[in-house]
Amino acid sequence: xxxxxxxxxxxxxxxxxxxxxxxxxxxxxxxxxxxxxxxxxxxxxxxxxxxxxxxxxxxxxxxxxxxxxxxxxxxxxxxxxxxxxxxxxxxxxxxxxxxxxxxxxxxxxxxxxxxxxxxxxxxxxxxxxxxxxxxxxxxxxxxxxxxxxxxxxxxxxxxxxxxxxxxxxxxxxxxxxxxxxxxxxxxxxxxxxxxxxxxxxxxxxxxxxxxxxxxxxxxxxxxxxxxxxxxxxxxxxxxxxxxxxxxxxx
Amino acid sequence: xxxxxxxxxxxxxxxxxxxxxxxxxxxxxxxxxxxxxxxxxxxxxxxxxxxxxxxxxxxxxxxxxxxxxxxxxxxxxxxxxxxxxxxxxxxxxxxxxxxxxxxxxxxxxxxxxxxxxxxxxxxxxxxxxxxxxxxxxxxxxxxxxxxxxxxxxxxxxxxxxxxxxxxxxxxxxxxxxxxxxxxxxxxxxxxxxxxxxxxxxxxxxxxxxxxxxxxxxxxxxxxxxxxxxxxxxxxxxxxxxxxxxxxxxxxxxxxxxxxxxxxxxxxxxxxxxxxxxxxxxxxxxxxxxxxxxxxxxxxxxxxxxxxxxxxxxxxxxxxxxxxxxxxxxxxxxxxxxxxxxxxxxxxxxxxxxxxxxxxxxxxxxxxxxxxxxxxxxxxxxxxxxxxxxxxxxxxxxxxxxxxxxxxxxxxxxxxxxxxxxxxxxxxxxxxxxxxxxxxx
Ligand SMILES: Nc1ncnc2c1ncn2[C@@H]1O[C@H](COP(=O)(O)OP(=O)(O)O)[C@@H](O)[C@H]1O
Ligand SMILES: [Mg+2]
Numbered sequence: 001x002x003x004x005x006x007x008x009x010x011x012x013x014x015x016x017x018x019x020x021x022x023x024x025x026x027x028x029x030x031x032x033x034x035x036x037x038x039x040x041x042x043x044x045x046x047x048x049x050x051x052x053x054x055x056x057x058x059x060x061x062x063x064x065x066x067x068x069x070x071x072x073x074x075x076x077x078x079x080x081x082x083x084x085x086x087x088x089x090x091x092x093x094x095x096x097x098x099x100x101x102x103x104x105x106x107x108x109x110x111x112x113x114x115x116x117x118x119x120x121x122x123x124x125x126x127x128x129x130x131x132x133x134x135x136x137x138x139x140x141x142x143x144x145x146x147x148x149x150x151x152x153x154x155x156x157x158x159x160x161x162x163x164x165x166x167x168x169x170x171x172x173x174x175x176x177x178x179x180x181x182x183x184x185x186x187x188x189x190x191x192x193x194x195x196x197x198x199x200x201x202x203x204x205x206x207x208x209x210x211x212x213x214x215x216x217x218x219x220x221x222x223x224x225x226x227x228x229x230x231x232x233x234x235x236x237x238x239x240x241x242x243x244x245x246x247x248x249x250x
Numbered sequence: 251x252x253x254x255x256x257x258x259x260x261x262x263x264x265x266x267x268x269x270x271x272x273x274x275x276x277x278x279x280x281x282x283x284x285x286x287x288x289x290x291x292x293x294x295x296x297x298x299x300x301x302x303x304x305x306x307x308x309x310x311x312x313x314x315x316x317x318x319x320x321x322x323x324x325x326x327x328x329x330x331x332x333x334x335x336x337x338x339x340x341x342x343x344x345x346x347x348x349x350x351x352x353x354x355x356x357x358x359x360x361x362x363x364x365x366x367x368x369x370x371x372x373x374x375x376x377x378x379x380x381x382x383x384x385x386x387x388x389x390x391x392x393x394x395x396x397x398x399x400x401x402x403x404x405x406x407x408x409x410x411x412x413x414x415x416x417x418x419x420x421x422x423x424x425x426x427x428x429x430x431x432x433x434x435x436x437x438x439x440x441x442x443x444x445x446x447x448x449x450x451x452x453x454x455x456x457x458x459x460x461x462x463x464x465x466x467x468x469x470x471x472x473x474x475x476x477x478x479x480x481x482x483x484x485x486x487x488x489x490x491x492x493x494x495x496x497x498x499x500x501x502x503x504x505x506x507x508x509x510x511x512x513x514x515x516x517x518x519x520x521x522x523x524x525x526x527x528x529x530x531x532x533x534x535x536x537x538x539x540x541x542x543x544x545x546x547x548x549x550x551x552x553x554x555x556x557x558x559x560x561x562x563x564x565x566x567x568x569x570x571x572x573x574x575x576x577x578x579x580x581x582x583x584x585x586x587x588x589x590x591x592x593x594x595x596x597x598x599x600x601x602x603x604x605x606x607x608x609x610x611x612x613x614x615x616x617x618x619x620x621x622x623x624x625x626x627x628x629x630x631x632x633x634x635x636x637x638x639x640x641x642x643x644x645x646x647x648x649x650x651x652x653x654x655x656x657x658x659x660x661x662x663x664x665x666x667x668x669x670x671x672x673x674x675x676x677x678x679x680x681x682x683x684x685x686x687x688x689x690x
Contacts, residue, residue, distance in 0.1 A: 073643045075644075084641070087641070102642075109646070162646070
């Protein structure tokens with residue numbers, strides 16, 4: 001469902017991703033691990049359509065369509081969702097209003113009617129329960145004054161409401177204490193389905209104890225240097241990342 | 251320029267001669283003298299120029315160039331009869347081209363003790379009351395446009411709320427400018443006297459017909475008595491060829507609370523001179539402003555908060571959204587007198603620029619003569635944040651809708667301050683419509 005071929009990306013003329021090739025099949029859970037600064041967020045942002053990154057070579061096919069040709073909003077409407085490493089505070093726009101506008105624009109794209117007010121409310125209630133979110137957060141401005149953990153939880157809550165086909169989680173675990181991590185991971189697990197593909201980006205292996213991936217890839221200096229199954233994550237946890245840079249790649 | 255100034259002076263002197271010839275019913279002596287003294291002031295100094303520090307960014311040449319004559323009574327207000335200001339429920343005085351329209355005005359729903367009269371009515375029924383107050387707060391010697399207004403003072407509104415009155419319904423004073431064969435000037439004069447311990451909300455609205463050239467030069471004097479609670483809203487929704495130079499002068503007594511909010515949603519060249527005087531211990535003033543500029547509008551807000559007595563608070567937040575080649579000026583002055591210890595004052599001005607050709611000049615100015623005070627100010631000028639836009643778009647909201655949502659959120663902080671539901675809803679609706687016309 002997602003094919004990344006030889007992707008090269010620069011920002012401000014600085015090369016960040018240097019030839020990434022990766023195939024995600026429908027229903028699979030892939031994890032990308034890597035040291036800070038290796039380009040994990042860059043990959044996530046490029047998939048979501050951030051315009052400040054320049055794709056200098058390569059292509060990304062999503063369900064047979066050229067993803068790079070699509071505006072960020074159209075990607076979302078086609079089922080791509082990226083949970084931000086640093087969720088943005090949107091002053092003056094309530095979470096509720098924002099989510100409803102997002103859901104309706106996705107529905108409109110699919111030729112569906114706006115969601116009924118009561119249906120929306122019960123959908124929101126259900127998903128809040130799933131993530132054990134504080135009721136008050138839904139009426140507050142998007143992420144404004146949220147703690148780090150609340151912001152991360154809010155990202156997964158949005159994921160739960162919008163039900164994408166491809167979910168990219170960028171370091172969702174950072175900023176969460178162990179209890180919150182478990183809740184969020186359970187929420188994500190509840191959303192796993194044969195029709196939904198996940199790309200779980202993390203620096204630490206601990207998230208992968210809870211969200212068990214089918215495949216693990218290691219990103220270093222803008223390249224995928226290792227791929228394997230979940231045992232690779234444990235290996236990395238033991239050895240750290242530094243050995244990767246010393247060992248010749250390929 | 252010199253010639254333009256002379257021309258504009260001559261024009262107003264000729265108008266004044268005509269104004270005196272027309273006569274306007276019985277005029278008390280004090281008023282005749284006040285008018286004469288004021289026109290002399292206009293003749294002597296003329297209009298300010300950009301060499302004047304307070305008018306540095308606001309060139310009045312377009313105003314001086316046009317020969318604005320006296321307005322005559324008219325019933326041609328069809329195009330304004332469905333203006334949203336007239337959709338607000340509650341008692342109201344409505345003026346068309348400076349003349350009271352008894353068709354459009356309504357005064358039911360007010361207790362007998364509350365006076366809401368047109369100024370010409372008040373000059374007939376209560377000339378002494380008017381004489382005791384008018385010009386005491388807005389000094390014609392201070393500002394050219396106050397002098398001009400005072401010289402032509404004839405019509406406007408008098409609101410007198412006796413002590414201890416809690417008014418449930420807001421009072422609306424609405425000034426419409428509409429079709430006329432030649433460009434005209436109107437000089438509404440409002441006197442709002444709020445007694446001790448009273449609670450009242452007053453809306454001053456100005457609207458004009460698109461395409462009609464006119465100059466609206468209102469002056470309002472507002473006195474808030476001891477421990478009164480006053481909301482005052484100024485809605486400037488003049489037509490696209492309308493000039494508006496408005497003066498609002500408030501004076502607060504002990505422990506009074508004043509909430510002012512100003513909305514600039516129209517006009518071609520607009521200037522507000524707002525002076526708030528905290529003249530009683532424990533008084534507080536809350537000032538909000540929102541200005542929306544498009545095409546080649548110029549909107550200039552000059553505010554001055556005078557802390558005269560001790561233990562007073564003032565908070566000021568003005569926000570502007572500009573697009574096309576519009577311009578805005580914000581100049582916020584806070585003056586703390588020697589005796590005004592424990593003053594607590596905060597001023598903020600935030601501007602959002604939506605185009606490359608728009609421009610804002612913002613300038614805070616603190617003059618502090620007391621030593622135990624807390625005064626802060628801050629100003630920002632910025633664009634919509636790429637990061638926020640991307641966040642919204644990444645959830646499926648299209649680019650224009652995302653930009654509108656962020657812009658709306660920026661403005662709604664001010665709109666939400668309005669404590670009259672109907673007015674707040676109308677402003678909200680206006681804002682949505684306005685955003686719909688803002689190009690990407
Ligand atoms: N917009 C940008 N402009 C310049 N450099 C950037 C930009 N975004 C990221 N980088 C750089 O690219 C590298 C990878 O960043 P990032 O993708 O955030 O890494 P990770 O998420 O793996 O920590 C870092 O060196 C970072 O400083
Ligand atoms: Mg990152």
